[in-house]
Amino acid sequence: MQEFLYYLEKVESSITDIEAAHRGFVITGNDVFLDPMTEARSELAKSLNIIDSLSQNNTGQKVNLSQLRSWVQKKIEISNTAISLRRNEEQTAALRFISTGRGKNIMDSIRIISKALESEQMANINSITNRNEHYIVRQNTFFLIFTGFVIGVVFLFYIRIRNDAKTTLELQKKQDILIQKLNHQNRQLDDFAHLTSHNIRSPASNISSLISLLNEDSTVEDYQLIFQKLKKVSQNLNETLNELLEMLQVKKSTSVEREELQFEEIYNKVVNSLQGDILMSGAVITTDFRFPVIIYPKAYLESIFHNFLSNAIKYRSPDRTLHIHVETDKIDGYIQLRVTDNGQGIDLNRYGNMVFGLRNTFHSGHDSKGIGLFMTKTQVEALGGKVEVQSNVNKGSSFIVFFDKKSTTTVS
Structure with a gap:
């Protein structure tokens, strides 16, 4: 075109x-x-x-x-x-x-x-833009999760493009603006589509993992424990869906809404949604939230925690117990989040420029689509921050998020 x-x-x-x-x-x-x-x-x-x-x-x-x-x-x-x-x-x-x-x-x-x-x-x-919009909305109509829990969400996002050129020079200028807006809106739709499917898939998998822990020898106490964890997973899943829907209703010309969040509260919510994977992997997770508060979109912060923690669990080393350490701090006026593990690690000399690429994976034998790190980097950079990685093969990885200035509160 x-x-x-x-x-x-x-x-x-x-x-x-x-x-x-x-x-x-x-x-x-x-x-x-x-x-x-x-x-x-x-x-x-x-x-x-x-x-x-x-x-x-x-x-x-x-x-x-x-x-x-x-x-x-x-x-x-x-x-x-x-x-x-x-x-x-x-x-x-x-x-x-x-x-x-x-x-x-x-x-x-x-x-x-x-x-x-x-x-x-x-x-x-x-016409093509409208068809793409309806296609993406249809692709993001949500599916049945766990017997008795049915959640349906329909994405509706409208794109309107205007261009009323008066001279050849003005037309070229408006055409460039139109192309930029179209690309931005398509990226935004794609961003939300991947964010939704990625964050929903993991809780669904955790539900299956928790159910698989039950067998003929399970006691009543076992059933009660698993049921309580299932309730937490489903509750967190419902909250996540509602928050994502609210974010999609924000007008295309405005930024994502920020709110004051406690790192520990968001962390606990994500850990509850990953209970199945954590129990199955035997992971030991420690935290040190030296700087406890941030001004940030809730769904984005949940996504960051979810991607880092689920990746650490997924790519753990089979030779040792998985240890994950999560910490926050404020350095030179900027809030930093660091998630460190002792897993398989990444060969940065070979894959350094591909770590945050879309659909890039670096370890075989895992059910991974290479979306999580790409989405994390996209979300953080969209709000003015950046993400870095430090890693050594067979020793582990450390992912560091440098949040933007707007994320900083007056808390010291």
Whole structure:
């Protein structure tokens, strides 16, 4: 779609270059003004051919393109006539020819047809954007989790694009703004889609893990313990879904809402949702929240804790008991969160520039889609922070989040 608009703009600029070349030659008689004409004509022919190929399945555009080619040919013929008059007759005859206004009328016709093609193309972009929106919303309608717990969430997100160009220069500027907004909104929709599916999948897995701990030999106390943990997982899952839905209702032009949060409260909520994995892995988790409070989106902070802790459990070493340490501090005016484990570690010399990439995984034999770290980095950087990793193979990893200034409270 954007390629079509780009080459449509190239058609107008090439015609302008051709007109400037023959006018310069008519006025001066110097052949140096004709040097750019060959390249401009070649670029014009190339642009028209590409536009034709992009419009093969659009009957309405083909009609307009046929008219555009006709007017372009007339414009070239006027240019050739002016050059011929200047070479073969007096300058006065050539000047009188180009001052008749025929060239201007033809150029106006070219601009009218270009505007019609552009408007139709922008309508196609809006149509595709709406289809993408509805597709993503449908993909994020939630599924059945645990017998008796059914949670349905429908994502609705509206995208409206306006562009009312008045001049060629203004159109280019507005077109760039439109492309930036479209890319931002698509990234935002994709961000929320991955965030939702990733954060829901783990609690669902934990429900299955907790249920798998029960067998024919389980006592009443065992059933009571597992049921209590299931209640916590389902309660936290319901809260997470509601918070994600609220975040999607924020207008596209505003930032995600922040609130004052206690690190320990968010940590405990995430740990409760991971009880099944923690019990199965035998992980030992310690904490030191030296700086206890942060101003941050709740769903984002939960996602950060969830991704770091679940990754530490998933990529634990089979040769030793898993130890995870979570700590916060305030250094040089910035809040830092550090999650350290003694797991398998990552070869940063080999994968250093890929750690936070989308769908990148570095250990075989695990049910991983490579989304968690990508989402964490995307969320933190979107709010002005950054994420770093320190890791050694077979020794463990340490992930550090440097939160932005707005996250800092007056608590010392």
